[in-house]
Amino acid sequence: MKKILYKFLAFTFLTSSFCSKIKADENKNKEIFGIIENFTEIMGKAWMKDKFLKTIRMPQTILLDANSRVYGSCSQRDKNLKTIGGSSYCSSTNTIFLVKEDVDLFYELNDSSGLLYLLAHEWSHSLQHAWLSKIPHPAKELQADCLAGRFVTMFEENIDRKKILSLAKISLHMGSKIHGTGNQRAYALLTGLGVIDGTCSIPKMKDLAKKPGNANKVISLMNLRSASNDININKSPHKKSFGELIEKFEY
Numbered sequence: 001m002k003k004i005l006y007k008f009l010a011f012t013f014l015t016s017s018f019c020s021k022i023k024a025d026e027n028k029n030k031e032i033f034g035i036i037e038n039f040t041e042i043m044g045k046a047w048m049k050d051k052f053l054k055t056i057r058m059p060q061t062i063l064l065d066a067n068s069r070v071y072g073s074c075s076q077r078d079k080n081l082k083t084i085g086g087s088s089y090c091s092s093t094n095t096i097f098l099v100k101e102d103v104d105l106f107y108e109l110n111d112s113s114g115l116l117y118l119l120a121h122e123w124s125h126s127l128q129h130a131w132l133s134k135i136p137h138p139a140k141e142l143q144a145d146c147l148a149g150r151f152v153t154m155f156e157e158n159i160d161r162k163k164i165l166s167l168a169k170i171s172l173h174m175g176s177k178i179h180g181t182g183n184q185r186a187y188a189l190l191t192g193l194g195v196i197d198g199t200c201s202i203p204k205m206k207d208l209a210k211k212p213g214n215a216n217k218v219i220s221l222m223n224l225r226s227a228s229n230d231i232n233i234n235k236s237p238h239k240k241s242f243g244e245l246i247e248k249f250e251y
């Protein structure tokens, strides 16, 4: 009898912990979908209010799993690459592919601001495409990081410095030949976030791309040891209104 009771208690414990895990996942997904929907809605409204952009179709966003197969979708992609792999913007179909694994990871790393960074980076590529920007790599990616920083502060008006720094730390680890070094990416993002003085303009981003050594000063900021002349850790991030978001679409 005792044995049956133990088995029953163990079963009850396991099912209740399993159910609470499902509940937590459900809540997380609800929050994630809410952030994506809110971001897309507001960016879409801003797009349609912009005199130039409203003449162009705004990007569609597709959320899928990393192993989802997308055939013949994007002319720029490696022909041997059948699965979507990672989140990206496809200019030939004006599509933002958001990979659920990336979405979950960025949300886990830095809550809503992490996810907004990912969303805003890809949206920035759609803006570059709309402007028929000829900005070369890695300046193009650095500009997308910088603009993403701007958009994050518009959606997260009360983002604190701790969150800003941990967001920049994420980009520190995402360097590549196309995207620029981790330091350059963090520098661009912090510029967009308003912690480093500067704009996301093409000349500024080209300059940052050309001189990767200049971005190394972000390390001192990351370590919180000291701040150089143009990096001010105590400076508040930009606080921009929705109206300014529309006006500042052009860089």
Ligand SMILES: [Zn+2]
Residues within 6 Å of the ligand: 121, 125, 141, 144
């Ligand atoms: Zn990119």
